[in-house]
Amino acid sequence: MAEPQHILDCDVLIIGGGINGAGIARDAAGRGLSVVLCEKDDLAAHTSSASTKLIHGGLRYLEYYEFSLVRKALIEREVLLRAAPHIMWPLRFVMPHAPGQRPAWMIRAGLFLYDQLARRELLPASAGINLRRHAAGKPLKPEFERGFIYSDGWVDDARLVVLNAIDASEKGATILTQAVCTKLERKAADWEATLFKPSCGQIRVNARYVVNAAGPWTADLLHATLPKEGGGHLRLIKGSHIIVKRIFEHDNAYIFQHQDGRIVFAIPYEGEFTLIGTTDLDYHGDANQVAIGDDEIAYLCQLASQYFAKPIVPADVVWTYSGVRPLVEDGADAKAVTRDYRLEIDSHGPPILSVFGGKITTFRKLAEEAVDHIARALDKHQGGWTHNACLPGGDLFGAEPCNRSVLDFDSWSRAQQARYSWLPPQLVARYCRTYGTRLHTLLAGRADLAAMGEEIAPGLYEAEVEYQRRYEWARSAQDILWRRTKLGLHLPPETADRLQDWLNAHPLTR
Template sequence: MAQRNMTCDVLVIGGGINGAGIARDAAGRGLSVVLCEKDDLASHTSSASTKLIHGGLRYLEYYEFNLVRKALIEREVLLRSAPHIMWPLRFVMPHAKGQRPAWMIRAGLFMYDHLAHRDLLPGSRGINLKTHAAGKPLKPEFARGFEYSDGWVNDARLVVLNAVDAAEKGAVILTRTLCEKAIRKDGRWQAALRTAGGEQLQVSARCMVNATGPWAAHFLQTATPQTSGKTLRLIKGSHIIVKRLFDHPYAYIFQHPDGRIVFAIPYEEDFTLIGTTDIDYHGDIDRVAIDSDEIAYLCQLSSQYFEKEITPSEVVWSYSGVRPLVEDEAADAAAVTRDYRFELDAQDAPLLTVFGGKITTFRKLAEEAVDLIAPALSNRHGTWTAKACLPGGDIHGPRPQNRSVREFDKFVQNLQQKYAWLPPALMARYARAYGTRARAMLDGRRVLADMGEELAPGLFAVEVNYLIHREWATCAADILWRRSKLGLHLPPNTAEKLDAWLAGQQENTLLARA
């Protein structure tokens, strides 16, 4: 098998949110970019978040004011850029005896409201849980509480859409491609890549970015001649999914006596998402999974608040991820900073390593990362992502607008009217997943028969082919659990059937080429 050779300005290692964001930013500045990811996009940490675009209310008590302010600013920037996969969410915090005094919570919420300018999100307020809709599922002893705003995000789709935008601006996205070795030679990085099928690729890059998340230090040690002075602290966060616990649109934030908090969030219409844990992790990063103690902890804490007791037997799905946090002096895993750090080795061929970060600040991180490497690449293009929509988010034109967030339901209704031959619930799902790109997926189709084979209830061949050809999906897990969460809704044998169909499609393609 012949070896393929590629050249680029920037080689990005890692297809999580930071790597995809950096690839997008760099490609938009006119730099040639190659991104390689050893698995699927968003396979690990970036699809295992609590799925919030938030400032991080609890970080205020650790005096992380700069981080919170930066995240609060980004919260509305992101909501405007992708209103299909992000939207505002109101949180309810029940107040119980023995917790922080009410005046302290009010002070914290006042600061949260005013650390950054808000256009889209209403401020906080005290509420009477005896009359508020969110009080009904709670135990009767919770009589008062607080309500405040943050945002929700489809985290895995956020990664994919950044990669899509990067590719449309010229970047080459290589999934299931491992960077085995990278050395400096003649003022460039010479990187040896290997695909899952065994194909060897050689990439010659003027600059390399290590955005491998939890693998950042490991990558430096095993694939490059570099070492790092920074230490990562790996923190495992786990979540459980249970059948829907309440009918209203609010989310909850519950406080634990030890200072930790747990969210209970409306999820995928039929479910409630509960998380997260914060524990130090020392195991295999490629095989992170929830354990029985974490499940028991999340069930127990939630049951302290909800009238209905939640037991481990009611968990229908769970997921875990490892957050790569920059090591500091904090003894408590929950107190370790979520801010990010860069390490720039500015030799002939620069190497930038990204440490830490959180999903809310990915765009700012990417912008600052490209700012650091641009001078060495003689690139003077200004920053641009704060004023640009992500693919599908251009509901009212190419520039982000508040009305795209506020009027998203009207956008859905318009699509449902235009494609009245599709079931309204299916069109609503397409609108949320693909935004304006739903029109491209449905282009030329006039009746349900034009959608191709229905591979599972509500999953047609046209969507699967779109995900394969436009979003790098290759298997059922990519489609059912990362590009969507249809795996929660469809029969258990759907993945097996879908993989068989995909294998058949691939075989037919090979026969056609023969």
């Protein structure tokens, strides 16, 4: 075999470009470690773009007595909201109380505990509500007369991954997408990995430490690398979601409980839609080919129709997405499998750290804990730093995270619409939510609509596509329409082919 064309030496090689891999890369690079991250597809191409898109403590985990996990996640909610207020925001959840459910006093006690487990500065407390008077009661069946309301948060999950990768890159990390690790071999003093990236061929990476953050493929990679010791502990749980046209006008979300104990959310989505999910099913298929089943669509429609006055049927579904969550195997029923994470380190030679489980809300803590281990092993003494640092674009009112960025986001957005008055206000508002302060980079040197370049699709200008290619590793129409943005929901189906043709006709040059 020919020698690799490129050789990279680094402290840490991270395999996997989901939220855990990108979060670890960001933290490690910020502590002065040299980092290479490789992802076989696009950033957030799999599980990390297929979540229910919530920053939440996990109210339902209280019934499984996972108080430590819930408290950890509750603390993180406001840390994350302050760090990236453009892609995360507070959200109120309405829980209708149905006959046959737990007594109202018991639910109220659980919500009180949820309120008290962690300090809140941004999120209001829970309360009981009269659904006959509250706006959230209008779309529901009339038999739902009372309910509860509590707070959590919303996140654009795929963009969260991208922002972590951007921050890692700006702190010196090398981010390689479309780069599959074809060989990983432990040597006496370090690891030797061979990557294959179609645009540049083979890349050899020599690393002192390896992080296995391959998500659904974590156990497979560990088993292939350390066949005598690796390969267990992971359970794949499939979660699917459906998108329908907007069911309700208000800004609250709903949390519904099925008789089987599963929880389903109905969440305002992209202005014009409602997101309904998720399912919890054991998955044994190819993690590269995950799709919703007809039975899952029927299940979600049926459950939502038990609560909403207007029935939801499969024909109402305009889009679906599915992912598999790699969770820690603990022998529980699929809906009860722990969402907490486990870090396993093999130090018989150059070390490898494997990430098992986790949830998007606790990714920063997971990354901090992982890099604490790495830093000690590599004799680096700089401590964690991400607790009080904005993610790219989140510095609306200064370099440090602050409550004002969350509470006054709308006023900041209006100020940008006035500053860039030569653009349609709705477009600037979308840029504010998508890019935060990085919209200034996107619009630098432009003073009129003509300077935005070709309008490739309605509301999608050449300037934005080039920004995503240059700074965000976007390479395909799928990357742009469904992960960097959700424009795919708003634009005609033929947009994807038209955009891909444009990308093919305009090769990226660096």
